[in-house]
Amino acid sequence: MADVRARYALPFELAYEGARQTLPGRGSRSALCLWLPTFELRLELVRSPALDATSVALLSTEGGTRRALWQVSERAAEAGVRPGQLVSQAVSLCPSLTLLEPDPAHYDAAQDALLEVLAELTPVVEPAGRGRFFLGMDGLARLYGSPPNQVHRVQRALFRVLPGPLVAATRAGLAPGKFGAWVAATEARPGEPVIVPEAGLSAFLAGRSIGALPVAEATLDRLERLGVKTLGELVRFPTPALVGQFGEEGGRARAWATGERIDAVRPCHRPRPVRVALDFAVPVGQVETLHSALDRLLERALARPERRGRSVAAVRVVGRLEGGGSWMVEVVLREPTARRESLAFPVRARMGITPPTRPVEALAVELFRFGPPSSQTGLFDRKDEAGRSEGGRELADGEVPHALRDAVRELKLRLGHSPLYRVVEVDPLSRIPERRHALLSFDP
Amino acid sequence: MSAPRLKPLGSPRGARVVLGQAGEPVAVVAGRRSARPQPVAAVRERWRIDDEWWRRPLSREYMTVVLEDGRSLTLYHDRTVGGWWVQGEEG
Numbered sequence: 001m002a003d004v005r006a007r008y009a010l011p012f013e014l015a016y017e018g019a020r021q022t023l024p025g026r027g028s029r030s031a032l033c034l035w036l037p038t039f040e041l042r043l044e045l046v047r048s049p050a051l052d053a054t055s056v057a058l059l060s061t062e063g064g065t066r067r068a069l070w071q072v073s074e075r076a077a078e079a080g081v082r083p084g085q086l087v088s089q090a091v092s093l094c095p096s097l098t099l100l101e102p103d104p105a106h107y108d109a110a111q112d113a114l115l116e117v118l119a120e121l122t123p124v125v126e127p128a129g130r131g132r133f134f135l136g137m138d139g140l141a142r143l144y145g146s147p148p149n150q151v152h153r154v155q156r157a158l159f160r161v162l163p164g165p166l167v168a169a170t171r172a173g174l175a176p177g178k179f180g181a182w183v184a185a186t187e188a189r190p191g192e193p194v195i196v197p198e199a200g201l202s203a204f205l206a207g208r209s210i211g212a213l214p215v216a217e218a219t220l221d222r223l224e225r226l227g228v229k230t231l232g233e234l235v236r237f238p239t240p241a242l243v244g245q246f247g248e249e250g251g252r253a254r255a256w257a258t259g260e261r262i263d264a265v266r267p268c269h270r271p272r273p274v275r276v277a278l279d280f281a282v283p284v285g286q287v288e289t290l291h292s293a294l295d296r297l298l299e300r301a302l303a304r305p306e307r308r309g310r311s312v313a314a315v316r317v318v319g320r321l322e323g324g325g326s327w328m329v330e331v332v333l334r335e336p337t338a339r340r341e342s343l344a345f346p347v348r349a350r351m352g353i354t355p356p357t358r359p360v361e362a363l364a365v366e367l368f369r370f371g372p373p374s375s376q377t378g379l380f381d382r383k384d385e386a387g388r389s390e391g392g393r394e395l396a397d398g399e400v401p402h403a404l405r406d407a408v409r410e411l412k413l414r415l416g417h418s419p420l421y422r423v424v425e426v427d428p429l430s431r432i433p434e435r436r437h438a439l440l441s442f443d444p
Numbered sequence: 445m446s447a448p449r450l451k452p453l454g455s456p457r458g459a460r461v462v463l464g465q466a467g468e469p470v471a472v473v474a475g476r477r478s479a480r481p482q483p484v485a486a487v488r489e490r491w492r493i494d495d496e497w498w499r500r501p502l503s504r505e506y507m508t509v510v511l512e513d514g515r516s517l518t519l520y521h522d523r524t525v526g527g528w529w530v531q532g533e534e535g
Contacts, residue, residue, distance in 0.1 A: 434454045
């Protein structure tokens with residue numbers, strides 16, 4: 001169970017805390033958790049079946065000189081290789097270890113294909129990281145029959161998008177609420193789903209490890225030091241004592257452990273991403289070239305009609321690498337924006353931390369999460385002194401506000417020229433009216 | 445980068461003016477709103493410009509008229525080449 005805790009606590013917590021865009025509503029109380037452990041590594045093994053019987057490890061997506069392992073095969077684990085180990089350590093433990101570069105674009109494509117299939121079975125599908133899904137099963141008994149039949153039906157559907165070995169490795173747990181379903185899935189063996197009835201939830205949870213709780217690592221460590229190993233041992237403490245020790249998290253942990261807290265599965269809103277791509281004639285390894293390609297792609301993506309009226313909350317940059325594989329960075333912005341510079345800056349910073357490991361053959365930008373409509377009033381807002389000040393600073397004569405500059409750039413992308421003009425004096429005292437003023441094209 | 449484009453502001457546009465017996469405008473077709481003649485309710489002001497006699501003489505007879513729909517137009521009659529033009533609209 002410690003393994004489960006180390007690798008899956010964070011995405012589960014995110015799913016709980018509503019970091020993903022879930023739709024409001026009551027959701028589904030009956031939850032089916034589908035879990036494909038080491039999803040990414042298994043996808044690689046499906047792609048290269050010859051590696052299946054060897055010691056294989058997937059490298060971490062974090063670049064740099066001291067790369068670590070992300071996921072390891074069972075055979076590699078038998079040799080003492082562990083996720084998080086440095087490559088040098090792992091190779092010294094297992095000299096025959098095959099190291100694989102991650103291909104995030106491939107994993108995301110598989111995840112999307114899975115979501116499409118699952119969405120045909122139930123309207124309530126909530127992904128919780130790659131290779132893990134919660135399905136709302138309320139009201140599906142008439143369609144699919146008893147709970148075992150419901151699970152069987154879902155597992156059978158997976159064959160449409162996943163190869164047999166991957167479906168066979170899938171674990172399934174059906175229980176009231178997401179936590180119960182998750183714990184059931186971690187207890188399940190491949191092909192043998194664990195189904196927990198409403199009345200048996202607290203008894204089922206009592207014997208399970210606290211490692212499945214979606215709480216901070218430090219909380220789990222302290223609980224273990226206090227001798228609390230199972231959820232049943234945790235519920236022996238009264239809520240005030242746990243809140244006193246761990247704050248609100250302690251109270252939540254107890255509510256999950258007793259089965260009192262039932263988190264409904266909520267349908268996940270997945271806005272269609274805006275995607276633009278660029279193929280390089282020659283693979284590009286230079287950072288400057290990638291940055292200028294990024295700028296062009298961001299401009300194109302922002303100018304796309306399906307983006308209009310929405311600010312961008314998250315952007316993903318995907319590169320196809322020379323010799324196969326892919327590289328990806330994702331940035332979630334604190335404040336949604338529709339300005340290219342505001343998007344490019346954090347993406348460049350992230351690219352600096354995790355640069356592509358090989359030259360890039362093609363680069364794509366995806367705007368995949370959106371915010372409220374971008375404000376247009378800032379251009380000529382009276383409160384903003386008719387656009388003559390920016391960030392509290394008065395603009396110098398001839399200086400153009402950022403917002404206006406961006407607006408002109410967008411219009412040029414759409415129309416091919418700037419349709420804005422500045423009124424200039426030509427001969428203001430002329431008796432002939434059309435000689436007094438003229439319009440000068442405005443192109444800052 | 446292309447050179448900045450300059451467009452004159454307030455360029456006159458052609459108009460069709462129906463004149464009365466005394467040579468006064470009684471109806472104008474100049475609207476962006478309608479192609480039908482708009483009756484003139486009153487002529488408010490008149491003035492004349494003669495200029496640029498040293499290169500290409502220019503002679504215009506301006507008037508501000510109020511139409512029956514309440515709009516106010518600034519018209520002129522080009523005395524050198526003929527024709528009526530609108531060079532301002534309010535209301």
